[in-house]
Amino acid sequence: MDSHLQSGHGGLIIDCHAHIFTQDMPLRDKPRHAPTYDFTLEDYERQLDSHGVAMAVLAAASPWADYNDYLVDSIAGKARFRGTVILEPSVERYVLDNMAQDGVVGVRLHMIGQETLPDITTFEYRRMFRRIRDQGWHVHLHCAGKDLPEVLPLLEKTGVDLVVDHLGRPEPERGIDSDGFKALLRTMENGRTWIKASGHKRLGPASTDYLRELLRQCGNQRIVWGSDSPFVGEEDMTYQSTLDWLLDAVPDAEDRSRILGVNALELYFGAQPPARVRPVSDV
DSSP: OOHHHHHHOOSOOEEEEEOOBOTTSOOOSSOSOOOSSOBOHHHHHHHHHHTTOOEEEEEOOGGGTTOOHHHHHHHTTOTTEEEEEOOOTTOOHHHHHHHHHTTEEEEEEEOTTOSSOOOTTSHHHHHHHHHHHHHTOEEEEEOOGGGHHHHHHHHHHHTOEEEESGGGOOOTTTGGGSHHHHHHHHHHTTSOEEEEEOOHHHHOTTHHHHHHHHHHHHOSTTEEEOOOBTOTTOTTOOHHHHHHHHHHHOOOHHHHHIIIIIHHHHHHHTTSOOTTOOOGGGO
């Protein structure tokens, strides 16, 4: 394990945001990205093992829409992994029941790069949100910061637990003073919202300021870390750089412990690590 990581944190580490895929998976029409390489579960596991990361949450990615087959097959029966999927709002409860048995814990609501936002107040969406809530899952939101003031209050009304990607993607011109970031802070007050400290390179140098402001305003209880591996569109990044960013941005040991592992253990894995998973301090 890297000496920087070892000296900066000695506890459990869980990666809460990564993607796996193969080139032969069916792409949606006009995808935002069209990777020309495979990044398999085996590739990702080698990455985790080489960096001392014990457990992980795989996120469905927008290029493949609701083709979740490879993700679900990859995590099924593996205590080390959980996953979030992309679903059409017409999904039946029995699909959710079966996915839950395979380790799925949430539904990703992907609103980036769309000409118009979906109307999530329709019966079809309200029905899906109720089924997500009844399942004990969360909505995993990927949304532009400028759209958060509109989207977050609607999701709050549904009563679902919410996990917001990439620090809420604040508008770079105004950052922590933007309406989207302020809306995110308000939503954090409901006790049912978590933030992913992920995608820092996509957010630019101000990503450290966003994370520190979230910690200052909201505390360390509901922030989790994600690598965003394999960095689609930013493939020059390294896995280690995502950990180094977190360690540099968060100097306090207790804050690090919660963001790197404790919070994710509670949110995704039910508080206790599987018996076969060793804490990072033992790796």
